[in-house]
Amino acid sequence: MDIFTQQLINGLVLGSIYALVALGYTMVYGILELINFAHGEVTMIGAMVALSVIGVLLGASPDLPGLMVVIAGLLVAIPACMALAFGIEKIAYRPLRKAPRLAPLITAIGVSIILQNVAMLVWGRQYVSFPAILPRGQHEILGAHITDLQIAIVVLSLLSMAGLWLLVEKTRLGRAMRATAQSKEVAELMGVNVDRVISYTFIIGAAIAAIAGVMVSAYYGLAHYYMGFMLGLKAFSAAVLGGIGNIAGAMLGGLLLGVIEALGAGYIGDLTGGFLGSHYQDVFAFLVLILVLVFRPSGLLGERVASRA
Amino acid sequence: MSLLSVHGLKVAYGGIQAVRGIDIEVAEGELVCLIGANGAGKSSTLKGIMGLAHPRGEVLLAGERLHKLPTHAIAARGLALVPEGRGVFGRLTVAENLDMGAYARRDRAGIQADLARAYDLFPRLAERRAQLAGTLSGGEQQMLAIARALMGRPRLLLLDEPSMGLAPLMVRKIYETIAMIAAEGVTLLLVEQNAHLALKVSQRAYVMESGEITLSGASAELAANPRVRAAYLGE
Ligand SMILES: Nc1ncnc2c1ncn2[C@@H]1O[C@H](COP(=O)(O)OP(=O)(O)OP(=O)(O)O)[C@@H](O)[C@H]1O
Numbered sequence: 001m002d003i004f005t006q007q008l009i010n011g012l013v014l015g016s017i018y019a020l021v022a023l024g025y026t027m028v029y030g031i032l033e034l035i036n037f038a039h040g041e042v043t044m045i046g047a048m049v050a051l052s053v054i055g056v057l058l059g060a061s062p063d064l065p066g067l068m069v070v071i072a073g074l075l076v077a078i079p080a081c082m083a084l085a086f087g088i089e090k091i092a093y094r095p096l097r098k099a100p101r102l103a104p105l106i107t108a109i110g111v112s113i114i115l116q117n118v119a120m121l122v123w124g125r126q127y128v129s130f131p132a133i134l135p136r137g138q139h140e141i142l143g144a145h146i147t148d149l150q151i152a153i154v155v156l157s158l159l160s161m162a163g164l165w166l167l168v169e170k171t172r173l174g175r176a177m178r179a180t181a182q183s184k185e186v187a188e189l190m191g192v193n194v195d196r197v198i199s200y201t202f203i204i205g206a207a208i209a210a211i212a213g214v215m216v217s218a219y220y221g222l223a224h225y226y227m228g229f230m231l232g233l234k235a236f237s238a239a240v241l242g243g244i245g246n247i248a249g250a251m252l253g254g255l256l257l258g259v260i261e262a263l264g265a266g267y268i269g270d271l272t273g274g275f276l277g278s279h280y281q282d283v284f285a286f287l288v289l290i291l292v293l294v295f296r297p298s299g300l301l302g303e304r305v306a307s308r309a
Numbered sequence: 310m311s312l313l314s315v316h317g318l319k320v321a322y323g324g325i326q327a328v329r330g331i332d333i334e335v336a337e338g339e340l341v342c343l344i345g346a347n348g349a350g351k352s353s354t355l356k357g358i359m360g361l362a363h364p365r366g367e368v369l370l371a372g373e374r375l376h377k378l379p380t381h382a383i384a385a386r387g388l389a390l391v392p393e394g395r396g397v398f399g400r401l402t403v404a405e406n407l408d409m410g411a412y413a414r415r416d417r418a419g420i421q422a423d424l425a426r427a428y429d430l431f432p433r434l435a436e437r438r439a440q441l442a443g444t445l446s447g448g449e450q451q452m453l454a455i456a457r458a459l460m461g462r463p464r465l466l467l468l469d470e471p472s473m474g475l476a477p478l479m480v481r482k483i484y485e486t487i488a489m490i491a492a493e494g495v496t497l498l499l500v501e502q503n504a505h506l507a508l509k510v511s512q513r514a515y516v517m518e519s520g521e522i523t524l525s526g527a528s529a530e531l532a533a534n535p536r537v538r539a540a541y542l543g544e
């Protein structure tokens with residue numbers, strides 16, 4: 001088996017999930033210059049809600065087709081996350097819109113801790129496992145394996161990104177979002193209800209996060225109240241890598257980070273003569289974050305220097 | 310009845326009183342200007358009318374109370390402000406900027422017609438419609454800002470120093486445009502440092518000093534007033 005190709009595939013799969021979560025960070029940052037640290041937790045809640053729905057459905061009738069059960073879970077998780085993000089913005093961030101930048105940032109960390117604890121109370125401390133109900137076909141390409149699930153993750157991610165891209169570039173709401181990101185005051189003067197546009201931004205990011213949350217729990221076969229923390233940090237690193245505030249950057253940064261991480265994990269043993277194992281793969285995301293912040297703070301596609309966070 | 314009536318408008322920033330309870334009237338079809346030195350409170354007045362910067366006092370448009378409304382609702386009622394420094398969306402194309410001007414409108418056919426007219430009026434913008442607005446020259450950005458405001462078919466257009474930072478030739482062009490817009494029946498409230506220009510193009514004028522209106526009247530009379538000549542016309 002070709003390790004390079006295999007890790008490249010694994011990296012692209014993981015990276016497309018990072019990209020989806022990174023989009024939520026970057027869209028909110030683009031409009032509010034706020035790092036919404038609770039976004040990783042919104043992703044986690046998406047996974048948890050979907051798993052609960054899946055559990056209930058399977059409990060009621062175990063013979064339902066697995067794919068339909070998962071889609072049903074996803075269809076509940078998406079609006080649940082949208083409602084959650086709408087509430088978070090309205091209750092926690094909006095009152096601080098004019099406060100010094102540190103206040104909403106600390107609030108975001110607070111919200112994220114609250115969500116973790118709520119999730120722990122509702123779903124417990126144990127890992128919640130993702131039932132093995134999805135098709136598990138495997139295919140061979142270029143000397144490497146790719147599973148049905150991996151293909152589905154990449155395809156669904158690309159569809160979500162394409163949908164978001166169309167929304168932002170081609171619709172009236174998307175234009176209002178871009179205008180608001182450049183100047184809230186002038187956007188208001190054009191008749192844009194800026195508060196509403198900000199709500200939509202959170203809601204859209206949360207819908208995409210719900211998709212990512214379900215996919216990541218399906219991929220690893222489990223979910224956990226703490227999973228949003230690491231996923232969120234990595235997605236945030238991906239957003240910074242691409243240039244925070246830049247939507248294409250988040251997509252590129254996510255995919256790149258996934259690939260860097262997978263290749264790093266695949267070769268770290270060889271590189272360090274067996275001293276470090278593949279469980280050090282998390283190191284790469286933060287290595288990338290640090291290198292970007294030191295050498296190219298505006299990220300790969302960013303125009304503005306992201307030093308004000 | 311006036312199209313715009315402002316009563317007791319106040320704008321403050323923290324402890325600084327920028328506008329101290331002023332009254333302004335603009336009749337339908339009129340071109341009125343507001344002149345005054347740097348820091349007199351002219352821009353703050355326009356912002357206050359648009360509901361920005363937490364104004365106090367009354368603003369009525371054809372008798373309808375605007376001062377309780379948020380800015381986007383005021384804009385949707387037919388007030389358009391071309392802000393100081395133009396405020397074009399630099400990372401949107403020229404065409405997208407113009408679309409933003411029509412954001413509050415839903416009449417597609419009317420918007421298309423007005424877009425064609427805007428490109429007619431400003432051929433320069435037509436040539437550059439796919440270009441990012443941030444790459445336009447200062448004069449072109451001013452044209453874009455005015456064209457964008459007109460895309461909302463405003464009942465009242467507020468202009469904040471449209472000549473600022475422009476070369477004389479461009480200033481003349483902008484003022485020809487303003488005269489043309491006024492001739493088409495659009496009501497205008499114009500803020501200017503350049504009192505020469507403003508008093509020439511307008512029918513009535515207000516003079517503002519330290520947040521208060523100190524003089525008002527027909528522009529021709531004010532232009533002849535020795536105090537105005539000394540303070541604002543450099544004589
Ligand atoms: N955002 C703000 N925060 C604090 N003070 C402000 C703000 N905007 C204006 N001011 C103050 O309010 C006063 C009036 O300012 P304003 O911009 O309305 O004047 P202006 O007449 O438009 O001046 P100019 O001709 O220079 O544009 C000034 O003293 C200014 O310093």
Ligand SMILES: [Mg+2]
Pocket residue numbers: 351352353393469470
């Ligand atoms: Mg001013």
